[in-house]
Amino acid sequence: MKYQPFDSGVLFIPACERWKSEAVNDPDQEYLGDMLRIRTLTRKGQAPADILHYFGLQPVGLANAADDDRSFDRIGDIQLQVFEEMLALTGEEYRLDWSRRDGAFCLWYRDRDHRRDATRDLLFVRTNAKALFGGAEIRNSPVHGFGLFALRKWSAGEVPCGRLDGQVLSHDEYEQLQLRMAPALGRMRHFFFMEWNALPDDMLLARPFRTFYSFINHSPNPNLKVSFDGLAPCMGNCLSLIILRDIQPDEEFTLDYRLEPLPRGYFETPYSGYLTPVDLPSA
Known part of the structure; x- marks a missing residue:
């Protein structure tokens, strides 16, 4: 990465435990496979500038579609960083992905609670x-x-x-x-x-x-x-x-x-x- 990375622990811990608990007890919460949506980061999921802004990063540029493509590449780096850091910090799987329901960019948790079916x-x-x-x-x-x-x-x-x-x-x-x-x-x-x-x-x-x-x-x-x-x-x-x-x-x-x-x-x-x-x- 050519930019200063953020710290997943600072952004998501310990609040992620509360988000997870609230989502697990919400019968209307969204699932993506067995990933449970626990936090909406930005509802403007197709706007890379808004996603990067959430992580304190600047978009590559705003001039043309190629700039957007590079920004989405950067978002891919963010997704990998969050997954790896949260796994190391918590021993559990957290991922960033887009909602299929409303297109928002969200934090997801792999829910292994067998009470949910x-x-x-x-x-x-x-x-x-x-x-x-x-x-x-x-x-x-x-x-x-x-x-x-x-x-x-x-x-x-x-x-x-x-x-x-x-x-x-x-x-x-x-x-x-x-x-x-x-x-x-x-x-x-x-x-x-x-x-x-x-x-x-x-x-x-x-x-x-x-x-x-x-x-x-x-x-x-x-x-x-x-x-x-x-x-x-x-x-x-x-x-x-x-x-x-x-x-x-x-x-x-x-x-x-x-x-x-x-x-x-x-x-x-x-x-x-x-x-x-x-x-x-x-x-």
């Missing part, structure tokens, strides 16, 4: 869940959390999704992957470990990202079913969804989770208390 953010799940078929929407559900709702009439026998694919692995392998990876995923840990279908012999058909399927809630009187009939064309790696009865617009899609060959001990786990085992007739 991206899957509880309706805008997040709508934006980042893969749509398996049209005519459906994720909404708040009276059954549980978020649910999948019909946007049009669906008739019995329709196949809204003819391919639920994924990776085949054992239930034990899946649990081990979750234990190893989840702590590093912060508030998105449940986003990557919430969607699978049970296959015979304690095997799972798992997907590494969320789709409409994972927002279909359980009901003992469902209007959808998972069909295993489509396994052959997919080399054993896909299933399909079939409408059991007519579904009206704004009605919630539901499945009976118990009709899948759930892994051993699943009904004894704390998160399956809303299910009761069902005895299926032999094939």
Whole structure:
């Protein structure tokens, strides 16, 4: 750097602890991945002079676009300096970046508080869940959390999704992957470990990202079913969804989770208390 650098500790410590605490307890605060917005430095995020002024630095010049480019290069140096100095001073990750919500230039903190969960953010799940078929929407559900709702009439026998694919692995392998990876995923840990279908012999058909399927809630009187009939064309790696009865617009899609060959001990786990085992007739 050819200019006198600022001191991140003087600018942000100890106030950053208070900013962090306030932001963590604000349900409407903005996230960028698992980075939590804790401080707005300047709302004129596209004006490099305002950003540099915050750090007590002068812009390269104001004559032309090339001067702005050099100023933004300097801002890149500032971003790196803040990250490195704050990591050394606090042992935690702080970053400078622009808000996707309002374009402000902000200080962000990597929030590893596992009480906060991206899957509880309706805008997040709508934006980042893969749509398996049209005519459906994720909404708040009276059954549980978020649910999948019909946007049009669906008739019995329709196949809204003819391919639920994924990776085949054992239930034990899946649990081990979750234990190893989840702590590093912060508030998105449940986003990557919430969607699978049970296959015979304690095997799972798992997907590494969320789709409409994972927002279909359980009901003992469902209007959808998972069909295993489509396994052959997919080399054993896909299933399909079939409408059991007519579904009206704004009605919630539901499945009976118990009709899948759930892994051993699943009904004894704390998160399956809303299910009761069902005895299926032999094939």
